[in-house]
Amino acid sequence: MSPDYTRSHQQPVNIDDRVLKGDATAQKLENATLKAELGNASWKLLHTMMAKFPDKPTEDDSAALKSYIHLFARLYPCGDCARHFQKILAKYPPQVTSRSSGAAWACHVHNVVNKRLKKPAFDCSKIGDFYDCGCAEDPVPSKGVKVTKDSFTPLTLDDKEGLTRGG
Numbered sequence: 318m319s320p321d322y323t324r325s326h327q328q329p330v331n332i333d334d335r336v337l338k339g340d341a342t343a344q345k346l347e348n349a350t351l352k353a354e355l356g357n358a359s360w361k362l363l364h365t366m367m368a369k370f371p372d373k374p375t376e377d378d379s380a381a382l383k384s385y386i387h388l389f390a391r392l393y394p395c396g397d398c399a400r401h402f403q404k405i406l407a408k409y410p411p412q413v414t415s416r417s418s419g420a421a422w423a424c425h426v427h428n429v430v431n432k433r434l435k436k437p438a439f440d441c442s443k444i445g446d447f448y449d450c451g452c453a454e455d456p457v458p459s460k461g462v463k464v465t466k467d468s469f470t471p472l473t474l475d476d477k478e479g480l481t482r483g484g
């Protein structure tokens with residue numbers, strides 16, 4: 318008999334801060350090749366997700382993205398990376414009020430990791446070209462959002478959410 322997945326789907330998910338910011342779950346990842354492959358794929362996912370995030374998100378969209386980022390950090394399957402990234406999130410809280418602020422934030426925290434690993438910094442002013450959101454291909458544009466080929470708005474760091482220590 319196959320498991321009843323619908324039952325667990327019906328249970329409400331209440332995610333509080335304790336769940337979002339709890340201890341990282343994974344063990345240290347010793348295999349350097351796996352660690353690099355995982356990192357590469359994960360950054361691609363994160364940056365592309367930002368490029369596809371709504372320009373004008375609803376409160377729910379923003380809450381979902383913020384939760385996702387904290388859970389991404391907590392569950393990241395390289396334990397030492399996860400613990401470091403959680404510290405980075407505590408210092409630079411996710412910015413989720415628009416596509417451009419999210420993309421700028423992700424670029425910034427990736428550069429923090431790059432610096433720690435002695436990799437060159439990425440020029441975040443180029444991020445809109447690099448991770449093309451592909452918005453022009455969307456058959457159904459978001460309500461109220463004017464879609465053009467170059468619809469990636471210029472990057473700004475949102476002071477309100479504080480890309481600063483301890484914000």
Ligand SMILES: Cc1cc2nc3c(=O)[nH]c(=O)nc-3n(C[C@H](O)[C@H](O)[C@H](O)COP(=O)(O)OP(=O)(O)OC[C@H]3O[C@@H](n4cnc5c(N)ncnc54)[C@H](O)[C@@H]3O)c2cc1C
Pocket residue numbers: 352353354355356357358359360364393397398399401402423424425426427428430431434436438439444
């Ligand atoms: C959350 C997280 C934490 C990690 N922590 C660690 C760790 O503690 N120790 C460890 O050894 N590895 C860690 N990694 C893996 C590490 O960041 C790299 O992914 C891995 O070393 C492979 O590096 P890479 O040179 O292929 O480029 P990556 O850093 O994987 O980047 C992939 C591509 O993204 C582009 N890119 C580079 N910087 C940026 C930027 N700032 N913004 C947008 N695009 C950019 C470049 O084209 C680059 O080639 C972590 C990965 C993630 C996702």
